[in-house]
Amino acid sequence: MRIRTRLLLLILSILFPAVLVASVALWYVYQEQRKAEVAGTREAVRALSLLADRELLAMDGILRTLAAAPALHRGDLRAFYDQARRVAPPGHSVIVVTDLEGRQLLNSRQPFGGPLPKGRSNLMALRRVKGPQGTVVSDLFVAPVGKRPDIAVQIPVQVDGQLRYYLAMGLAAERLVPLLVQQGLPQQWTASLTDRQGRVIARSRDAQKYIGMSVRPALRARIQAGEQSGVHQGVTLSGIQTMAFFSRAPLSGWTVILSVPLEEIRRPAIYAATGFAAMIVLMLALSMAGAHWYARRTAAPIERLRRSAEALGAGEPVAALRSGMAEADAVSRALADAAARIRDNEAELERKVAEAVAAAERAQRALLQGQKLEALGRLTAGIAHDFNNVLQTLSGALQLIPLTQDRARVQALAETCQRAIARATTLTGQMRSFGTVQDARLATVDPAIAVHNVLPMLKNALPNNVELALDLQPAPDGLWPVTIDPLQMELALLNLVINARDAMPAGGRVSVALRNETLPAAVQGQVQGKGLAGELAPGDYLRVSVADTGTGMSQDTLARALEPFYTTKGVDKGTGLGLPQAYGFAVQSNGRLVLDSAPGSGTTVTIWLPRAAGAATAVEEGTRAASPDLQAAEGLVLFVEDDPLVRETMLAALVTAGFEVRAAASGDEALAVLESGAPVRQVFSDIVMPGAIGGVELARIVLTRFPQVRIVLATGYTDSRVNLPGVRLLAKPYDIAELYQALR
Structure with missing residues (x-):
């Protein structure tokens, strides 16, 4: 507030009682x-x-x-x-x-x-x-x-x-x-x-x-x-x-x-x-006129002080003024002294600020590193815990096999090992959902068929007091096809239904609904719930919703629901990977997952999947359950695998099936075999290998220099895109039957 205004207010405060x-x-x-x-x-x-x-x-x-x-x-x-x-x-x-x-x-x-x-x-x-x-x-x-x-x-x-x-x-x-x-x-x-x-x-x-x-x-x-x-x-x-x-x-x-x-x-x-x-x-008007005249004369020295203060703020020299008003002259002298001191202190202040900024940056980097280590520790501890259980099962069963003469008992122990391997496969599948590239498992499918395939498993996961309702968009439009990992989608639906079941101990209703949705540009970013979600670009989407009538989540639980291994269930009641796996599946499929929940109001999980450009292909069923066909293909198979245990095991399996096999431990070694003139008809190679030539690079070389050789690649996980014509992909762990079929 200007000094003139203050003086006017002072005079008005004197006049106010009289006016009152x-x-x-x-x-x-x-x-x-x-x-x-x-x-x-x-x-x-x-x-x-x-x-x-x-x-x-x-x-x-x-x-x-x-x-x-x-x-x-x-x-x-x-x-x-x-x-x-x-x-x-x-x-x-x-x-x-x-x-x-x-x-x-x-x-x-x-x-x-x-x-x-x-x-x-x-x-x-x-x-x-x-x-x-x-x-x-x-x-x-x-x-x-x-x-x-x-x-x-x-x-x-x-x-x-x-x-x-x-x-x-x-x-x-x-x-x-x-x-x-x-x-x-x-x-x-x-x-x-x-x-x-x-x-x-x-x-x-x-x-x-x-x-x-x-x-x-x-x-x-x-x-x-x-x-x-x-x-x-x-x-x-x-x-x-x-x-x-x-x-x-x-x-x-x-x-x-x-x-x-x-x-x-x-x-x-x-x-x-x-x-x-x-x-x-x-x-009152006469009084105001007189007050204005007096305030203007009184404010003139203050205005000169303001200009001196502006010069001080701009770092310019300030000279003391003489106005005849003792207070204003004292302030002017103080401003001149302050200008001299400020110039002296600026350099010191700049030095201290630079030191403080550097210290803050170091502290921020340390904090971020600590948070990363904490998240990594929680993730690795959870994985180690589950894999130790799997290894314990395998170790115990394999140690008992040599001590058992009964063939039926040996067969039971072998089945135990198979179940342990299946459990490890499920765990790695959940871990795989946090990756970004899953070309070996991607397929363009009809979502209605995919849901019907997993429907018996969903019903078996629910007790009698929980009703499962399925709501699919009816013909003639039908549901749009989507490009996804079908197994990951089945696993995501199963995890969401199991979470819904656990949230309804007294029974209730689980609704699975699939709908076609077109998001115009006007609603971009509005498809959000109370949980974690990202913006969705305009376009066509398949909306998959799983809703329950359970207890719902608090705001604190909702904020951490997508963290790996975070669970509110009791010990041995849940791994904490259900919702994170579904979230990873949505992100891998270029979609989004939205959580909407409140205590006492149930939970709704919505997955938005972009519409596929092509038509749906048939979903293969029962491949893993098929018995190995030992009929071998003609020609030499070059088996490229850097892991000696895998190489030893699968080499024996291929020989047993009657394949003529030659092994290589790296891409460089495999290229040397090809260049030696060996009659190789097929190359079966891992993707991730040490050395200058990985599986994808080896496949490119074979397609270019040895076009008569067919190629099969296998991977457990890779961050490289595989987009090569005529190259078949197998996802680890694969059944022997899958390998035989691919090579034939």
Whole structure:
């Protein structure tokens, strides 16, 4: 924040209390002005209610004069009738004499002696409540003669000290309108006179339209409840938002309502507050202008200090300044001294930073090396453990064979050795899945056929309480072919189903689903789960999903699930190679594996395999189970193998089968045999061998220089691609039957 801004804020912080006080005063002025307006209006409406009572008192005086008439006391109603019509002309008023039960005896609006109407006012009802004495004022009613809204005042008449009659005077409601109009109210104000039920008796504006109508329900409820006075905010009968001040007249019980539009009631207070606010704003503007001028003058030395600091940051010399401000000059001298010290310390700092960076790089390299060694140690320890078990089985069985004379026992021990070898083959197959090149085992297959081939094995791996559901994409489209190692795919599916089984000790459901999926460029990288996954390029894929309803994995387990030999199962319950093998199979097949799991929600493993360019080939079954065919091929077989044990064993096997065999321990030795002119018809060579010529290089030389010689290559694992026409590949370990078939 700039110094000028800080100074302005400081000045504003000083002005703020004054502005706050002024704002409070402004609010006080506004409220007091409103209170004054409200109080004045309350007094006006109270005065109007007294005026209404004064009109009624005038009617009461007329009635009392008539009540003293001798004709009435003599019972000469004819003479009293003439007198009443003179006092109260029937055009706008009426005199009514009733007996004590309320039956009319005389009505000045009707011919004397003629039929008299029944009264429609509530005078007698009010009389029963108030008692026989005193004056009673009716509510608004429709007069039976003339059919117009009237009001009436009634008094008792005593004759010889006894109550004889009730004398009433009726008056048209419209005769009370001038009482409100003549008060000189502002044009927008409306005065209304209502009876006890909230019906309009008189109104200063549009009286003919609204006489007899009831006021709004909320205000009518307050009037009927008997409130003496109050303020009500609402809408008038003409639809105007107003503040209504009302007051009940003490004699009649009627209510006078003075409705003032909200804008009118607020205007004086707003005018007063606005004037006061204008004064505050003007004072604030003058203060701000003065504060800005002072802040600008004060900030100038600080700005010069800023430029000096920038020069210091750029490594330029800084000279001390004299501004007349003691604090700024002291800072300037300090900057000049700091510039000199910084130049002296830069070289030392650079030297120390270089040393620290070198030390950090050494530590990082050591950390990475340690992590690699830890991973390698965990991997080799797991392999050593499993292979030691295999070797122990083979060693024990081979040691027992010479000690056993029983041929059946010898055959059983040989089968034990075969099972141990099969277990070692499975382990190496799992290890092989972590490699990158498996040309010897790749084939373009129909995934539906591959899954059906392994389906019996999957069912056998599941107990009765676990259901296996298979969901393949139906015809006519069918499933796209994929280029994979079929055995690795079978092993991956078996490992995933076994993991699902172990995650459902109480039973459940395992679903294996295969679907064709096309990923457009718009969703590249979105095919991910909560586990390890990589981006998938746009294109056609076969999606293989294995889902279970088991216990699921925690986030920690999910993070380590693909580590080799990592397992949450008990001792001897799992090797920790199931998921890593499936992951390695997916990567080898140029695909991806996605894990999606949560505790209590089961686990879904999805393998994305790219669609193969060619058509599927038939998957060979039963090759390993076939019995060796000892029929030999014609011609000399050059057997090239660097491992003496393998060479000795397979050489004996080929001789036993009747092949003419010549052995070589390296590619160089094999090339020498070929160049010697030996009648070699076939070359059977390992791929990985010491020396300058490996198996792949030897095959290239043979194809070029000895095209009549056929070639078979064998490998357990190689990081070299084998893409040679006419060259057959065998994967170690291979059965003797496979070798015989390849050579034939």
